[in-house]
Amino acid sequence: MSPTVSSPPRTIRIASRKSQLALVQTYWVQEQLQKHFPGRTFEVHTMSTQGDKILDVALAKIGDKGLFTKELEVGMLNNETDFAVHSLKDLPTRLPQGLVLGCVTARENPADALVVHEKHKDKQLDTLPEGAVIGTSSLRRLAQLRHHFPHLAFKDIRGNLNTRLGKLDAGEYDALILAVAGLERLGMSDRIHQVIPSEVSLHAVGQGALGIECRAEDSEIIEILQVIQHQPTAYRCYAERAFLRELEGGCQVPIGVNTHLDGDTLTLTGMVASLDGQRLIKDTITGAASDAEQIGIQLAQRLRQQGAKAILDEIFAQIQR
Numbered sequence: 001m002s003p004t005v006s007s008p009p010r011t012i013r014i015a016s017r018k019s020q021l022a023l024v025q026t027y028w029v030q031e032q033l034q035k036h037f038p039g040r041t042f043e044v045h046t047m048s049t050q051g052d053k054i055l056d057v058a059l060a061k062i063g064d065k066g067l068f069t070k071e072l073e074v075g076m077l078n079n080e081t082d083f084a085v086h087s088l089k090d091l092p093t094r095l096p097q098g099l100v101l102g103c104v105t106a107r108e109n110p111a112d113a114l115v116v117h118e119k120h121k122d123k124q125l126d127t128l129p130e131g132a133v134i135g136t137s138s139l140r141r142l143a144q145l146r147h148h149f150p151h152l153a154f155k156d157i158r159g160n161l162n163t164r165l166g167k168l169d170a171g172e173y174d175a176l177i178l179a180v181a182g183l184e185r186l187g188m189s190d191r192i193h194q195v196i197p198s199e200v201s202l203h204a205v206g207q208g209a210l211g212i213e214c215r216a217e218d219s220e221i222i223e224i225l226q227v228i229q230h231q232p233t234a235y236r237c238y239a240e241r242a243f244l245r246e247l248e249g250g251c252q253v254p255i256g257v258n259t260h261l262d263g264d265t266l267t268l269t270g271m272v273a274s275l276d277g278q279r280l281i282k283d284t285i286t287g288a289a290s291d292a293e294q295i296g297i298q299l300a301q302r303l304r305q306q307g308a309k310a311i312l313d314e315i316f317a318q319i320q321r
């Protein structure tokens, strides 16, 4: 008799924020993995991040470097959890030493949506009245909409999706700009009044996809995560993230992208805008999907030569004041 000792597979601990959107996303990941690995136990560990706690300061002022991810990262590095589920959009392009982007899931519609107050239900972005107040805390949305619709006014808004919609319905704003993906995941597609076309507003890097972060050394977890990796989305997001990484300097900036994958050909469009919407620099580059990161880096360099650097330097100086 051979004394084979087979220990049961380790329980896998998933880290998540506590917001409703974060939990919907995390439970989806848990369910997919549970289906693929019925013999395993996947448990969810929730925690609050700095971004969930500081609700009274404009995001652009605090800078968004890891605001929604840091506490989850510390937990993984301390071996308290094994991987963290994030909205890829909230995951910084440079990760702490020892952690990697283990997987990117299939993307939902990455576009932004216009959500209006009842009284504007027959309006679109271009027909909202002069001075209509649009709620957004994203400099990217602000700059692009100002560029195309100078008749609109903008006001910062924070809080989770339900809080924001409550403020809209209470009349504090005429309309909001929110990610289509977030509204869809929370079963609130009926609030999408207009999907904003990419000609008007390019979306955020990684928007609509989930990014799963784990320890670089944990090959068992990395292998498990491959069952929910969506390679076309991953190629697109690698290019988008390389573009942002190459351009960014430490805070939230008006940078938008759009990507398209046709067979093995990847097309990346990127833009940088000034906060007043007066200057908007945009270009497109195409290449092999396997060169996704190089495509992102090249586009960033090209935009910088076309004037993006001056715009970004100005913004950093303004925000630090």
Ligand SMILES: NCc1[nH]cc(CCC(=O)O)c1CC(=O)O
Residues within 6 Å of the ligand: 087, 088, 089, 090, 177, 178, 179, 181, 182, 206, 207, 208, 209, 210
């Ligand atoms: N910064 C908040 C955030 N992070 C991810 C989403 C939406 C879902 C997604 O983009 O995947 C949102 C809300 C929004 O921008 O409206």
